[in-house]
Amino acid sequence: MKGTVYKSTGSWYTVKSEEGSFYECRIKGKFRIKGIKSTNPVSVGDKVIFELEEIGDETVAVISGIVERKNYIIRKSVNLSKQTHIIAANLDQVFLLVTLNNPPTFTSFIDRFLVTAEAYEIPVVLLFNKMDVYDPEEMVEVNYLVQLYQEIGYTCIEIAAKEGDNVHLVKEMMIDKTSMFAGHSGVGKSTLVNALEPGLKLKTAQISDQHLQGQHTTTFAEMYDLSFDARIIDTPGIKGFGIVDMEKEEIGDYFPEFFRLKPNCKFNNCLHLDEPKCAIKDALENNEISWSRYRSYVQMITGEEENYRIDIYKER
Numbered sequence: 001m002k003g004t005v006y007k008s009t010g011s012w013y014t015v016k017s018e019e020g021s022f023y024e025c026r027i028k029g030k031f032r033i034k035g036i037k038s039t040n041p042v043s044v045g046d047k048v049i050f051e052l053e054e055i056g057d058e059t060v061a062v063i064s065g066i067v068e069r070k071n072y073i074i075r076k077s078v079n080l081s082k083q084t085h086i087i088a089a090n091l092d093q094v095f096l097l098v099t100l101n102n103p104p105t106f107t108s109f110i111d112r113f114l115v116t117a118e119a120y121e122i123p124v125v126l127l128f129n130k131m132d133v134y135d136p137e138e139m140v141e142v143n144y145l146v147q148l149y150q151e152i153g154y155t156c157i158e159i160a161a162k163e164g165d166n167v168h169l170v171k172e173m174m175i176d177k178t179s180m181f182a183g184h185s186g187v188g189k190s191t192l193v194n195a196l197e198p199g200l201k202l203k204t205a206q207i208s209d210q211h212l213q214g215q216h217t218t219t220f221a222e223m224y225d226l227s228f229d230a231r232i233i234d235t236p237g238i239k240g241f242g243i244v245d246m247e248k249e250e251i252g253d254y255f256p257e258f259f260r261l262k263p264n265c266k267f268n269n270c271l272h273l274d275e276p277k278c279a280i281k282d283a284l285e286n287n288e289i290s291w292s293r294y295r296s297y298v299q300m301i302t303g304e305e306e307n308y309r310i311d312i313y314k315e316r
């Protein structure tokens, strides 16, 4: 039989068959996925092959194979630093919730998130939440950001989860897909999920305290069916997106507007820093590329971490 993993505890896997029944499965044999050393061979979102086997007088469901993943997100394992933990697989999209304040979402964070998603090959939709609270000046700011990211090619939706404003647009995008919600604590993820599917209680809220994050709390992702033919993967206790190991040379390729211009750089290995005849720097001077994006890029290239938190809201 074929099915999708909805939940895993490390030794048991809850699999929903194509017919729609749930099975508690065990794993058989070794599942080594090329190129990654993972502490968990099968993760939530995986499409698997499983059979019912008679062991003694018991019937046991056993996973025997895994369908090649479209994508997956990982996190470095807590205790085995060389190994990675696959958080979830086969995501159709991630919604990143952004708020100007309470809490502030800085462009450096947005850009880092987008780059990681590009590396993971997961489409991102930006949801600008709490549109009901912004004053005119903040509205200008939000609209600036919407335009900025839309021009690059990212879908942006302005919503007010608490009021239900534009929640139907999010809903429409979710139909027939597996989605994940991300964003800083307090941006409104739970509020939005509740507006989309009243009564669905995700675990996200339980582990909202930053301090708990580093602890060895074993949290597992879980997939939920919604009433409108959509699925959500909830990743309690997991902030952001994990880290993808990237070479300096490839980071620029994950900025789509840089990638498009790169063939015009004089050097094909141009890092867009101090090289002559760089199409990205020319575009920057001509205001065709945003300074905030370029700054995020330089931060990532030089390895400056997010404590470098100047932001365009303050500067402009």
Ligand SMILES: Nc1nc2c(ncn2[C@@H]2O[C@H](COP(=O)(O)OP(=O)(O)OP(=O)(O)O)[C@@H](O)[C@H]2O)c(=O)[nH]1
Pocket (backbone or CB within 6 Å): 129, 130, 131, 132, 133, 159, 160, 161, 162, 163, 183, 184, 185, 186, 187, 188, 189, 190, 191, 192, 204, 205, 206, 208
């Ligand atoms: N004014 C306004 N407040 C909102 C909106 N969406 C959420 N909030 C409020 O923001 C606060 C945080 O919302 P949550 O939904 O708990 O945020 P979260 O992202 O799930 O937070 P964590 O569980 O910590 O990750 C709550 O007080 C919400 O009522 C909105 O659209 N407008």
Ligand SMILES: [Zn+2]
Pocket (backbone or CB within 6 Å): 262, 265, 266, 270, 271, 272, 273, 275, 277, 278, 279, 280, 281
């Ligand atoms: Zn260049």
